[in-house]
Amino acid sequence: MNSNELDRMLGKAAVPERSDAYWGSFPGRVVRRIETAGAPPARTRLWQLGFASAFAACCGLVIGFVLWHRNARELDDYAAMRDGRTLRALEDQYPGRLQSIIRDASGLHTQLSGDAAPARSDPVWLEIEDGGDRRVVVTYSGQLVRCRGKDVMVLSDAGGQVILVGDGFLWSRQATSGLGNALRIQAEDISYSRAHQARSPQL
Amino acid sequence: MGRTMPAVGPATEGIHPVLPPIQQRMVTDDERILIARSKAGDLEAFAELVRTHQRMIYSLAYRMSGSAAAAEDLAQETFILAHTKLAAFRGDSKCSSWLYRIAINLCLRWRKSEQRRGLADGEWALEQAPSDSGENTGARVQEALARLSPKLRAAVILTAYDGLTHAEAASVLGCAEKTLSGRLFSARRQLAEILRVSNA
Numbered sequence: 001m002n003s004n005e006l007d008r009m010l011g012k013a014a015v016p017e018r019s020d021a022y023w024g025s026f027p028g029r030v031v032r033r034i035e036t037a038g039a040p041p042a043r044t045r046l047w048q049l050g051f052a053s054a055f056a057a058c059c060g061l062v063i064g065f066v067l068w069h070r071n072a073r074e075l076d077d078y079a080a081m082r083d084g085r086t087l088r089a090l091e092d093q094y095p096g097r098l099q100s101i102i103r104d105a106s107g108l109h110t111q112l113s114g115d116a117a118p119a120r121s122d123p124v125w126l127e128i129e130d131g132g133d134r135r136v137v138v139t140y141s142g143q144l145v146r147c148r149g150k151d152v153m154v155l156s157d158a159g160g161q162v163i164l165v166g167d168g169f170l171w172s173r174q175a176t177s178g179l180g181n182a183l184r185i186q187a188e189d190i191s192y193s194r195a196h197q198a199r200s201p202q203l
Numbered sequence: 204m205g206r207t208m209p210a211v212g213p214a215t216e217g218i219h220p221v222l223p224p225i226q227q228r229m230v231t232d233d234e235r236i237l238i239a240r241s242k243a244g245d246l247e248a249f250a251e252l253v254r255t256h257q258r259m260i261y262s263l264a265y266r267m268s269g270s271a272a273a274a275e276d277l278a279q280e281t282f283i284l285a286h287t288k289l290a291a292f293r294g295d296s297k298c299s300s301w302l303y304r305i306a307i308n309l310c311l312r313w314r315k316s317e318q319r320r321g322l323a324d325g326e327w328a329l330e331q332a333p334s335d336s337g338e339n340t341g342a343r344v345q346e347a348l349a350r351l352s353p354k355l356r357a358a359v360i361l362t363a364y365d366g367l368t369h370a371e372a373a374s375v376l377g378c379a380e381k382t383l384s385g386r387l388f389s390a391r392r393q394l395a396e397i398l399r400v401s402n403a
Contacts (some may be wrong), residue, residue: 013344
Protein backbone atom coordinates (compact mmCIF):
# COMPACT_ATOMS: atom_id res chain seq x y z
CA MET A 1 0.00 0.00 0.00
CA ASN A 2 1.51 3.30 -1.05
CA SER A 3 1.25 6.63 0.73
CA ASN A 4 -1.63 7.97 -1.38
CA GLU A 5 -3.69 4.82 -0.87
CA LEU A 6 -3.10 5.05 2.88
CA ASP A 7 -4.18 8.71 2.91
CA ARG A 8 -7.37 7.83 1.01
CA MET A 9 -8.18 5.09 3.50
CA LEU A 10 -7.49 7.33 6.50
CA GLY A 11 -9.90 9.89 5.05
CA LYS A 12 -12.69 7.31 5.13
CA ALA A 13 -12.61 6.91 8.91
CA ALA A 14 -15.33 9.33 9.96
CA VAL A 15 -16.50 10.32 13.41
CA PRO A 16 -20.14 9.46 14.19
CA GLU A 17 -22.44 12.37 13.56
CA ARG A 18 -24.24 13.96 16.48
CA SER A 19 -27.52 15.80 16.18
CA ASP A 20 -27.76 19.58 16.26
CA ALA A 21 -29.67 19.24 19.53
CA TYR A 22 -26.72 17.40 21.02
CA TRP A 23 -24.28 20.14 20.03
CA GLY A 24 -26.72 22.82 21.12
CA SER A 25 -26.92 21.38 24.63
CA PHE A 26 -23.24 20.42 24.97
CA PRO A 27 -21.96 23.81 26.25
CA GLY A 28 -24.80 23.90 28.76
CA ARG A 29 -23.84 20.47 30.10
CA VAL A 30 -20.22 21.59 30.50
CA VAL A 31 -21.25 24.79 32.28
CA ARG A 32 -23.59 22.87 34.62
CA ARG A 33 -20.74 20.54 35.57
CA ILE A 34 -18.47 23.53 36.21
CA GLU A 35 -21.14 25.12 38.39
CA THR A 36 -21.75 21.95 40.40
CA ALA A 37 -18.05 21.12 40.69
CA GLY A 38 -17.17 24.53 42.19
CA ALA A 39 -13.96 24.01 44.11
CA PRO A 40 -11.82 20.94 43.43
CA PRO A 41 -12.90 17.85 45.39
CA ALA A 42 -11.77 17.84 48.98
CA ARG A 43 -10.21 14.41 48.53
CA THR A 44 -7.83 15.81 45.94
CA ARG A 45 -6.88 18.69 48.17
CA LEU A 46 -6.34 16.37 51.15
CA TRP A 47 -4.20 14.10 49.02
CA GLN A 48 -2.18 17.07 47.82
CA LEU A 49 -1.86 18.37 51.37
CA GLY A 50 -0.71 14.96 52.58
CA PHE A 51 1.81 14.65 49.81
CA ALA A 52 3.13 18.16 50.42
CA SER A 53 3.44 17.46 54.16
CA ALA A 54 5.27 14.18 53.57
CA PHE A 55 7.58 15.87 51.09
CA ALA A 56 8.28 18.73 53.51
CA ALA A 57 8.97 16.23 56.32
CA CYS A 58 11.41 14.30 54.08
CA CYS A 59 13.16 17.54 53.13
CA GLY A 60 13.36 18.52 56.80
CA LEU A 61 14.87 15.14 57.73
CA VAL A 62 17.44 15.33 54.95
CA ILE A 63 18.42 18.92 55.84
CA GLY A 64 18.59 17.99 59.53
CA PHE A 65 20.79 15.01 58.83
CA VAL A 66 23.12 17.04 56.61
CA LEU A 67 23.46 19.79 59.24
CA TRP A 68 23.99 17.27 62.04
CA HIS A 69 26.55 15.37 59.98
CA ARG A 70 28.36 18.58 59.08
CA ASN A 71 28.42 19.73 62.68
CA ALA A 72 29.59 16.33 63.91
CA ARG A 73 32.37 16.28 61.34
CA GLU A 74 33.40 19.82 62.30
CA LEU A 75 33.56 18.90 66.00
CA ASP A 76 35.52 15.79 65.17
CA ASP A 77 37.98 17.83 63.10
CA TYR A 78 38.50 20.29 65.97
CA ALA A 79 39.02 17.48 68.49
CA ALA A 80 41.48 15.69 66.21
CA MET A 81 43.42 18.90 65.74
CA ARG A 82 43.48 19.62 69.46
CA ASP A 83 44.76 16.21 70.53
CA GLY A 84 47.34 16.01 67.75
CA ARG A 85 45.79 13.16 65.69
CA THR A 86 45.52 15.28 62.56
CA LEU A 87 49.03 16.59 63.05
CA ARG A 88 50.55 13.11 63.40
CA ALA A 89 48.66 11.80 60.38
CA LEU A 90 49.77 14.69 58.18
CA GLU A 91 53.34 14.60 59.46
CA ASP A 92 53.49 10.95 58.45
CA GLN A 93 52.11 11.84 55.06
CA TYR A 94 54.35 14.87 54.44
CA PRO A 95 57.48 14.31 56.57
CA GLY A 96 59.17 17.63 57.42
CA ARG A 97 57.05 19.66 55.00
CA LEU A 98 53.99 20.51 57.06
CA GLN A 99 53.78 24.20 57.99
CA SER A 100 50.25 24.51 59.27
CA ILE A 101 46.82 22.88 59.35
CA ILE A 102 43.83 25.20 59.14
CA ARG A 103 40.19 24.36 59.83
CA ASP A 104 37.68 27.04 58.89
CA ALA A 105 34.11 27.18 57.65
CA SER A 106 35.13 25.81 54.26
CA GLY A 107 36.89 22.73 55.68
CA LEU A 108 40.35 21.47 56.50
CA HIS A 109 43.39 22.92 54.69
CA THR A 110 47.12 22.35 54.93
CA GLN A 111 50.09 24.55 54.13
CA LEU A 112 53.19 22.67 53.01
CA SER A 113 56.71 23.86 52.33
CA GLY A 114 58.47 22.89 49.12
CA ASP A 115 61.40 21.19 50.90
CA ALA A 116 61.53 19.08 54.00
CA ALA A 117 62.92 20.94 57.05
CA PRO A 118 65.36 18.82 59.05
CA ALA A 119 64.30 19.98 62.51
CA ARG A 120 60.80 21.01 63.70
CA SER A 121 59.87 23.22 66.62
CA ASP A 122 56.98 22.54 68.99
CA PRO A 123 53.47 22.38 67.56
CA VAL A 124 51.08 25.15 68.61
CA TRP A 125 47.29 25.10 68.60
CA LEU A 126 45.51 28.40 67.88
CA GLU A 127 41.87 29.32 67.84
CA ILE A 128 41.09 32.67 66.24
CA GLU A 129 37.58 34.11 66.29
CA ASP A 130 37.14 37.29 64.32
CA GLY A 131 33.54 38.44 64.37
CA GLY A 132 31.53 35.47 63.10
CA ASP A 133 34.53 33.66 61.58
CA ARG A 134 36.17 30.87 63.52
CA ARG A 135 39.48 29.39 62.52
CA VAL A 136 41.56 26.72 64.22
CA VAL A 137 45.21 26.47 63.25
CA VAL A 138 47.84 23.94 64.24
CA THR A 139 51.28 25.17 63.31
CA TYR A 140 54.84 25.28 64.61
CA SER A 141 56.68 27.95 66.53
CA GLY A 142 58.35 30.26 64.04
CA GLN A 143 55.65 29.94 61.37
CA LEU A 144 53.52 32.79 60.04
CA VAL A 145 49.74 32.79 60.19
CA ARG A 146 47.28 35.33 58.72
CA CYS A 147 45.39 37.39 61.25
CA ARG A 148 43.23 40.37 60.28
CA GLY A 149 44.93 40.39 56.88
CA LYS A 150 48.43 40.59 58.43
CA ASP A 151 51.17 38.00 58.68
CA VAL A 152 51.73 37.23 62.34
CA MET A 153 54.57 35.08 63.65
CA VAL A 154 53.76 32.34 66.15
CA LEU A 155 56.34 31.87 68.88
CA SER A 156 56.38 29.52 71.86
CA ASP A 157 58.90 29.46 74.69
CA ALA A 158 60.21 26.59 76.79
CA GLY A 159 57.49 27.17 79.37
CA GLY A 160 54.70 26.55 76.85
CA GLN A 161 53.83 30.26 76.54
CA VAL A 162 52.62 31.26 73.09
CA ILE A 163 53.09 34.75 71.63
CA LEU A 164 51.83 36.12 68.33
CA VAL A 165 53.90 38.99 66.98
CA GLY A 166 53.32 41.10 63.86
CA ASP A 167 53.53 44.62 62.53
CA GLY A 168 51.78 46.67 65.27
CA PHE A 169 50.30 43.46 66.63
CA LEU A 170 51.11 41.58 69.79
CA TRP A 171 49.17 38.89 71.54
CA SER A 172 49.99 36.78 74.59
CA ARG A 173 47.86 35.52 77.45
CA GLN A 174 49.06 38.37 79.58
CA ALA A 175 49.10 41.31 77.16
CA THR A 176 47.57 42.29 73.86
CA SER A 177 47.90 45.30 71.59
CA GLY A 178 46.71 46.22 68.11
CA LEU A 179 43.69 43.88 68.35
CA GLY A 180 40.15 45.06 67.73
CA ASN A 181 37.35 44.23 70.13
CA ALA A 182 35.91 41.50 67.91
CA LEU A 183 39.15 39.49 67.73
CA ARG A 184 39.52 36.68 70.25
CA ILE A 185 42.54 34.39 70.32
CA GLN A 186 43.35 31.27 72.29
CA ALA A 187 46.69 29.53 71.92
CA GLU A 188 48.47 26.57 73.41
CA ASP A 189 51.72 24.74 72.92
CA ILE A 190 50.42 21.22 72.24
CA SER A 191 53.66 19.35 72.97
CA TYR A 192 54.16 21.24 76.26
CA SER A 193 50.57 20.65 77.44
CA ARG A 194 50.77 16.97 76.51
CA ALA A 195 54.06 16.55 78.33
CA HIS A 196 52.65 18.48 81.30
CA GLN A 197 49.52 16.29 81.40
CA ALA A 198 51.67 13.14 81.22
CA ARG A 199 53.77 14.30 84.20
CA SER A 200 50.83 15.50 86.33
CA PRO A 201 49.65 12.07 87.67
CA GLN A 202 53.14 11.34 89.02
CA LEU A 203 53.32 14.60 90.98
CA MET B 204 -20.86 18.27 10.68
CA GLY B 205 -17.24 19.28 11.33
CA ARG B 206 -16.04 15.96 10.08
CA THR B 207 -17.54 16.39 6.63
CA MET B 208 -15.93 19.74 5.89
CA PRO B 209 -13.91 19.69 2.68
CA ALA B 210 -10.17 19.29 2.92
CA VAL B 211 -8.55 22.68 2.50
CA GLY B 212 -5.07 24.09 3.00
CA PRO B 213 -1.74 22.34 2.62
CA ALA B 214 -1.86 18.65 3.43
CA THR B 215 0.66 17.20 5.87
CA GLU B 216 2.83 14.56 4.23
CA GLY B 217 0.21 14.12 1.57
CA ILE B 218 -2.57 13.31 4.04
CA HIS B 219 -5.82 15.14 3.40
CA PRO B 220 -6.94 16.82 6.59
CA VAL B 221 -10.63 16.55 7.28
CA LEU B 222 -10.75 19.77 9.30
CA PRO B 223 -9.27 23.01 7.97
CA PRO B 224 -5.64 23.50 9.06
CA ILE B 225 -5.13 25.13 12.41
CA GLN B 226 -3.65 28.23 10.76
CA GLN B 227 -7.12 29.01 9.52
CA ARG B 228 -8.54 28.77 13.01
CA MET B 229 -6.58 31.70 14.42
CA VAL B 230 -7.59 33.30 17.70
CA THR B 231 -9.92 36.08 16.77
CA ASP B 232 -10.56 39.26 18.69
CA ASP B 233 -13.93 37.83 19.62
CA GLU B 234 -12.19 34.78 21.10
CA ARG B 235 -9.82 37.00 23.08
CA ILE B 236 -12.78 38.87 24.50
CA LEU B 237 -14.50 35.57 25.34
CA ILE B 238 -11.36 34.34 27.10
CA ALA B 239 -11.06 37.57 29.08
CA ARG B 240 -14.73 37.42 30.07
CA SER B 241 -14.39 33.75 31.01
CA LYS B 242 -11.40 34.56 33.18
CA ALA B 243 -13.57 37.12 34.91
CA GLY B 244 -16.06 34.35 35.73
CA ASP B 245 -18.56 34.81 32.90
CA LEU B 246 -19.78 31.26 32.25
CA GLU B 247 -21.89 32.40 29.32
CA ALA B 248 -18.71 33.53 27.57
CA PHE B 249 -17.05 30.23 28.40
CA ALA B 250 -20.04 28.36 26.96
CA GLU B 251 -19.46 30.28 23.74
CA LEU B 252 -15.83 29.15 23.70
CA VAL B 253 -17.00 25.57 24.23
CA ARG B 254 -19.43 25.96 21.34
CA THR B 255 -16.59 27.12 19.07
CA HIS B 256 -14.30 24.17 19.82
CA GLN B 257 -16.65 21.37 20.88
CA ARG B 258 -16.67 19.44 17.59
CA MET B 259 -12.89 19.63 17.23
CA ILE B 260 -12.30 18.32 20.74
CA TYR B 261 -15.03 15.68 20.49
CA SER B 262 -13.57 14.36 17.22
CA LEU B 263 -10.09 14.19 18.72
CA ALA B 264 -11.43 12.40 21.79
CA TYR B 265 -13.41 9.96 19.65
CA ARG B 266 -10.43 9.06 17.48
CA MET B 267 -8.23 8.68 20.53
CA SER B 268 -10.72 6.65 22.57
CA GLY B 269 -12.71 4.87 19.85
CA SER B 270 -15.87 5.22 21.89
CA ALA B 271 -18.61 7.84 21.49
CA ALA B 272 -19.50 7.70 25.18
CA ALA B 273 -15.89 8.05 26.24
CA ALA B 274 -15.42 10.84 23.70
CA GLU B 275 -18.29 12.79 25.22
CA ASP B 276 -16.87 12.37 28.73
CA LEU B 277 -13.38 13.27 27.58
CA ALA B 278 -14.60 16.33 25.68
CA GLN B 279 -16.51 17.55 28.72
CA GLU B 280 -13.53 16.87 30.98
CA THR B 281 -11.31 18.78 28.58
CA PHE B 282 -13.45 21.92 28.83
CA ILE B 283 -13.88 21.60 32.59
CA LEU B 284 -10.12 21.26 33.02
CA ALA B 285 -9.59 24.16 30.63
CA HIS B 286 -11.91 26.27 32.77
CA THR B 287 -9.87 25.51 35.90
CA LYS B 288 -6.66 26.34 34.02
CA LEU B 289 -8.04 29.43 32.33
CA ALA B 290 -6.20 31.81 34.65
CA ALA B 291 -2.89 30.33 33.51
CA PHE B 292 -3.71 30.71 29.81
CA ARG B 293 -1.82 33.82 28.71
CA GLY B 294 -2.89 33.70 25.10
CA ASP B 295 0.62 33.25 23.72
CA SER B 296 -0.54 30.11 21.94
CA LYS B 297 -3.73 29.51 20.03
CA CYS B 298 -6.75 28.63 22.09
CA SER B 299 -7.26 25.53 19.93
CA SER B 300 -3.65 24.36 20.48
CA TRP B 301 -4.06 24.86 24.19
CA LEU B 302 -7.31 22.84 24.18
CA TYR B 303 -5.69 20.14 22.02
CA ARG B 304 -2.91 19.82 24.57
CA ILE B 305 -5.35 19.41 27.43
CA ALA B 306 -7.48 16.95 25.46
CA ILE B 307 -4.53 14.83 24.30
CA ASN B 308 -3.16 14.57 27.83
CA LEU B 309 -6.57 13.56 29.13
CA CYS B 310 -6.94 10.98 26.36
CA LEU B 311 -3.51 9.51 27.04
CA ARG B 312 -4.32 9.28 30.74
CA TRP B 313 -7.69 7.74 29.90
CA ARG B 314 -5.98 5.15 27.68
CA LYS B 315 -3.67 4.18 30.50
CA SER B 316 -6.49 3.80 33.02
CA GLU B 317 -8.61 1.84 30.54
CA GLN B 318 -5.71 -0.41 29.63
CA ARG B 319 -5.21 -1.14 33.30
CA ARG B 320 -8.83 -2.20 33.34
CA GLY B 321 -8.32 -4.08 30.05
CA LEU B 322 -11.15 -2.25 28.32
CA ALA B 323 -9.89 0.27 25.83
CA ASP B 324 -8.94 -1.84 22.88
CA GLY B 325 -11.88 -4.18 23.25
CA GLU B 326 -14.40 -1.38 22.95
CA TRP B 327 -12.81 0.15 19.89
CA ALA B 328 -13.94 -2.41 17.40
CA LEU B 329 -17.46 -2.52 18.81
CA GLU B 330 -18.30 1.08 17.96
CA GLN B 331 -17.90 1.59 14.29
CA ALA B 332 -18.56 4.96 12.77
CA PRO B 333 -20.46 5.02 9.52
CA SER B 334 -17.96 5.42 6.73
CA ASP B 335 -18.39 7.92 3.95
CA SER B 336 -18.13 5.26 1.30
CA GLY B 337 -20.82 3.18 2.93
CA GLU B 338 -18.42 0.25 3.08
CA ASN B 339 -16.51 -1.19 5.98
CA THR B 340 -13.31 0.72 5.21
CA GLY B 341 -13.84 3.34 7.89
CA ALA B 342 -14.23 0.70 10.57
CA ARG B 343 -11.10 -1.10 9.39
CA VAL B 344 -9.13 2.14 9.52
CA GLN B 345 -10.34 2.82 13.05
CA GLU B 346 -9.38 -0.68 14.08
CA ALA B 347 -5.96 -0.15 12.57
CA LEU B 348 -5.62 3.16 14.43
CA ALA B 349 -6.59 1.37 17.64
CA ARG B 350 -3.70 -1.01 17.24
CA LEU B 351 -1.19 1.84 17.25
CA SER B 352 0.36 2.93 20.51
CA PRO B 353 -1.43 6.03 21.91
CA LYS B 354 1.47 8.34 21.07
CA LEU B 355 1.68 7.13 17.47
CA ARG B 356 -2.09 7.39 17.18
CA ALA B 357 -2.08 10.93 18.56
CA ALA B 358 0.56 11.93 16.00
CA VAL B 359 -1.55 10.57 13.12
CA ILE B 360 -4.80 12.09 14.39
CA LEU B 361 -3.36 15.56 14.95
CA THR B 362 -1.68 15.74 11.55
CA ALA B 363 -3.93 13.66 9.31
CA TYR B 364 -7.34 14.50 10.72
CA ASP B 365 -6.91 17.80 12.49
CA GLY B 366 -4.49 19.23 9.94
CA LEU B 367 -1.81 20.40 12.37
CA THR B 368 1.68 20.94 10.98
CA HIS B 369 4.48 18.84 12.41
CA ALA B 370 5.62 21.79 14.54
CA GLU B 371 2.13 22.37 15.93
CA ALA B 372 1.54 18.68 16.62
CA ALA B 373 4.94 18.41 18.30
CA SER B 374 4.06 21.38 20.48
CA VAL B 375 0.72 19.83 21.45
CA LEU B 376 2.35 16.49 22.26
CA GLY B 377 5.25 18.12 24.07
CA CYS B 378 7.95 16.52 21.96
CA ALA B 379 10.54 17.64 19.40
CA GLU B 380 9.52 18.02 15.78
CA LYS B 381 12.00 15.27 14.84
CA THR B 382 10.40 12.94 17.34
CA LEU B 383 6.99 13.71 15.90
CA SER B 384 8.23 13.02 12.37
CA GLY B 385 9.69 9.71 13.53
CA ARG B 386 6.43 8.75 15.20
CA LEU B 387 4.47 9.62 12.06
CA PHE B 388 6.79 7.59 9.87
CA SER B 389 6.49 4.62 12.19
CA ALA B 390 2.71 5.03 12.52
CA ARG B 391 2.11 5.20 8.78
CA ARG B 392 4.26 2.13 8.17
CA GLN B 393 2.37 0.19 10.83
CA LEU B 394 -1.01 1.40 9.54
CA ALA B 395 -0.16 0.39 5.97
CA GLU B 396 0.86 -3.06 7.14
CA ILE B 397 -2.22 -3.59 9.33
CA LEU B 398 -4.57 -2.43 6.55
CA ARG B 399 -2.77 -4.54 3.96
CA VAL B 400 -3.20 -7.66 6.09
CA SER B 401 -6.85 -6.89 6.90
CA ASN B 402 -7.53 -6.27 3.21
CA ALA B 403 -6.11 -9.61 2.18
